[in-house]
Amino acid sequence: DIQMTQSPASLSASLGETVTIECRASEDIYNGLAWYQQKPGKSPQLLIYNANSLHTGVPSRFSGSGSGTQYSLKINSLQSEDVASYFCQQYYDYPWTFGGGTKLELK
Amino acid sequence: QVNLLQSGAALVKPGASVKLSCKASGYTFTDYYIHWVKQSHGKSLEWIGYINPNSGYTNYNEKFKSKATLTVDKSTNTAYMELSRLTSEDSATYYCTRSRGRYFDFWGPGTMVTVSS
Numbered sequence: 001d002i003q004m005t006q007s008p009a010s011l012s013a014s015l016g017e018t019v020t021i022e023c024r025a026s027e028d029i030y031n032g033l034a035w036y037q038q039k040p041g042k043s044p045q046l047l048i049y050n051a052n053s054l055h056t057g058v059p060s061r062f063s064g065s066g067s068g069t070q071y072s073l074k075i076n077s078l079q080s081e082d083v084a085s086y087f088c089q090q091y092y093d094y095p096w097t098f099g100g101g102t103k104l105e106l107k
Numbered sequence: 108q109v110n111l112l113q114s115g116a117a118l119v120k121p122g123a124s125v126k127l128s129c130k131a132s133g134y135t136f137t138d139y140y141i142h143w144v145k146q147s148h149g150k151s152l153e154w155i156g157y158i159n160p161n162s163g164y165t166n167y168n169e170k171f172k173s174k175a176t177l178t179v180d181k182s183t184n185t186a187y188m189e190l191s192r193l194t195s196e197d198s199a200t201y202y203c204t205r206s207r208g209r210y211f212d213f214w215g216p217g218t219m220v221t222v223s224s
Binding site: 032034036042043044045046049050055087089091094095096097098099100101 | 204211213215
């Protein structure tokens with residue numbers, strides 16, 4: 001199975017700040033990567049697919065980048081509604097696997 | 108609008124089985140695969156498998172092959188997941204979600220399963 005290692009596990013940032021979350025795959029996943037946001041008590045929601053494509057309706061302050069085994073999610077100008085957990089997921093090979101998650105809080 | 112309506116929370120005894128449902132609306136049911144994802148309390152996510160509603164073809168994560176059985180009823184646009192021989196390790200929230208590409212573009216609200224005597 002492809003292991004997805006996400007960092008950091010938790011993150012505290014101020015409003016307006018830029019935040020970056022990293023995800024490393026145990027092998028090349030050829031941009032087969034998605035990012036999800038999960039707010040407390042809610043189901044995950046798709047933010048980014050194919051490593052860098054913004055899902056419909058997602059604010060442009062979210063962006064994804066990377067290639068090979070290294071990927072990142074960047075949130076520009078952090079808003080209060082961005083407080084959530086974030087997960088990466090690879091869909092290059094079965095079984096599809098998720099990162100351990102990053103919990104983002106406001107400082 | 109797209110909706111995946113999941114069955115309510117379940118409290119089940121160890122060793123028993125439970126069947127969860129996921130009723131789709133707002134889109135053509137057979138155009139998307141239905142996947143199931145497990146989230147143990149406050150932790151990360153595990154992909155269980157998917158079913159193609161059009162053909163009934165299933166693909167399971169090896170880890171869940173003897174635990175989960177996925178079925179679908181096209182007449183009611185409903186997908187089902189049966190979990191068998193439940194233990195405390197199966198206590199979790201289970202999400203149904205759909206894909207057309209290789210990512211999940213819409214998720215149900217989840218069903219919490221608690222295994223306890």
